[in-house]
Amino acid sequence: MLSGYWHFVPEALVVAGALAVLFGEFLPGRDKGAAYIAAALAGAAALLVAVGGTGGPMVFGQVEPDSVARFARTGVAGLTAVWALWVAGRGMSDERRRDAVALALFAAAGGMLLCMARDLIVMYIALELSTMPAYILMGYRRRDVSGLEGALKYFLLSMLTSIVMLYGLSFLYGISGSTAFAELSIEGAGVLGLVAVLLTLVGLLAKMSAAPFHYWAPDAYAGAAPASVAFVSTVPKIAGITVIARLLSAIAPDMPTLVTLVAVASVASMLLGNLAALPQSDLRRLMAYSGVAHTGYLLMALAPGTDTGYAAAVFYAVAYALPSMAVMLVAAEEGTEITDLAQLAARRPWLAWSVVIWLLSLIGIPPLAGFFGKLYLFGAAVDSSLWLLVVLGILTSVVSAGYYFRVVREMFFGEPVGVSGEGIASPAATVALVALVAGTVVIGLGASPLLRGLGALLG
């Protein structure tokens, strides 16, 4: 019985890191040292998950550390470690870094639990643990009204949607008489079952900023510190998509209309996200809309309701989170307007080329992570003959190249306006960015063994 607790050692490490940093006035180097320690502990947690046992059994009937959960947990902990390392090096827009890093680690612990959750109660608690620190991170600059405004909007919308979701969960529990995913069943529940699923799905889709529930994201992101956006827009998404995949695989077999609902949200997100991103001049807004579009791609893989699709979605969530976080970190270093990146290639050539690699991965160019991610997403949709989704996915990917290449053009041929924010060189931040480049390439090159491990290789 007690042996089940070993599965939570990585989460315990992350929480220990968060607490140590939070109460760490005594730590060497104070603010900066604390952030390094947090990064080290999160990195250790990621390593521990990655080398830990696969396909573990159910623990206490509530969590299951299987191979998909292992991949997603590694992604969550690893990206948190990279983010903490960057913050340790560059600081957090004139505020203390310690608190931001502690919040991020708490959110990461929630996200890692969420990846394993197999019970409605665990899912709800983990979901709230992973989103509540995000509200504070979004309003982290206390004197900045627009940041606070974005945070309040994000908070109100997020709380509204989690209560709507919770209302749905209470009906799901009432219909099936249990909160375990394995025992959820809405067969023969008629209208009440439909209501329960609709409410739950609306809440979860809004958390993932899928259209038509996306409108909070661009406003919230545009007000916040870019370093906060780098974390909030990426890491919770990995955990979110993992748990949606779990929940859908539990209830979708009872309800064919669910596929249609997810497919509609997918189409709306792909179209709206990509088209709305085209005219944006603020990198945070651009990445917010691009995030909506990528949620659309992720939902495309969930729509067929197959195990292959679920694994492909989790893989792509990680493949999307890496470059997306990296681009926002660059915005935090260089400035949030696209024009702030003008002549980046002349000032910091290696950084400019790294941005090119990340953007190419987001578009989906081989051999980067994004290409294989999209390949398997589209593959899962083709297997279930969802041709409309596939065609739209490919067309909107081409459209997305339009706004990503605007950034590239600015970096290489842009006219510099005024003095750009050339910050203090920081080795730690450089290491973090190099890790993100390496991750984008390595996940791409290692895509087929990774996906075989997830049990998702297409025939």
Next chain:
Amino acid sequence: MTIGPSAFLGLAAVLFALGLYGAVARRSAVMVLMSLELMAVAVNLNMVALSRFVTPTEMTGQFFAMFTMVVSAAEIGLGLALVLAIYRQTRSIELSSIDSLKG
């Protein structure tokens, strides 16, 4: 006379709808927070009622309600802190006056 589950579910639905209306229609941030709290209460009532009528021997729904109560208390605290921080800067808690960000 016995009161069946439909009475409780109906009351919860009414409370939920009232809260939703308040959350969407109210202009003051504090009133929106109170409306959200009303919705949370409706959900808790739903859970406890379902727990009583669906699984009377186990207490799953009641445990669920306990957890959600704690979480929503924490969330409201966080929300009020955000509202206070904004009030210190702008001397206003009207949502309509908080619109410097436009999508």
